[in-house]
Amino acid sequence: MRVFGGIISYLCTVVFSVVSAAIVYTLMFFGFSSFRAISLFMFVAYLIFATPIQIFLNRKPKKYHGWYLLTYFIVSLVVCGILALLTNYGLTAFVSYKLYLFSFLLALIYWFWDSVFRQKK
Template sequence: MDYICVVVFSVLSATMVYISMYFETYGFSPFPVISMFMLVGYVLFATPVQIFVNRKPKKFSRWHLVTYFIVSFAVCTTLLVLLDSYKWYILTVPMLYIISFVLAFIYWFWDSVFLQRKHKSFS
């Protein structure tokens, strides 16, 4: 149940952040579509990483955040290259790093809240 809570809260949070970044362009109309993309991304990529890093659970672990960021960055870069026909110059666009970090941070935060209750230390 805790894994489901992490995914649900992460999807809702990430969707709200994404929409708030592009609100003037789209408004709230794409909420269901963006939520589905976030859900697929978090279930396919973040949840397996979460299971892997939680073999040694630590609440608000910086190493877990770095791991989530690396995976998020790899997934976002791959999607941009494949879907938008970008070349590798996309690595110079700051928004790629910002989105990757925000998506990783959201998942890391909810993972620490729901799955790391027993561990109170920061590392």
């Protein structure tokens, strides 16, 4: 039963992060029509990139720890930067504050929900 509870808490972290991040995205970039597509994309991205880092960091759990936020931010910035390079934004995305703000908000959201659902100390 304990394994099932662990999976549920990881899933809750991802789901709540996706909903929060999709709302932030629609407010930042005015993309209300693509809420479902953005949510699906963010769900996959959080599962691929953030969840393995979360599992690694949960070996020594600490609630609302600043280093966890910094780790999530660095990974988020790298992933968003790579996606910006692969899309039409190119290098100009690194000049705009939106890339850094969005990366930080994605990291902050995941860090918050990670601390709520996974961190016990």
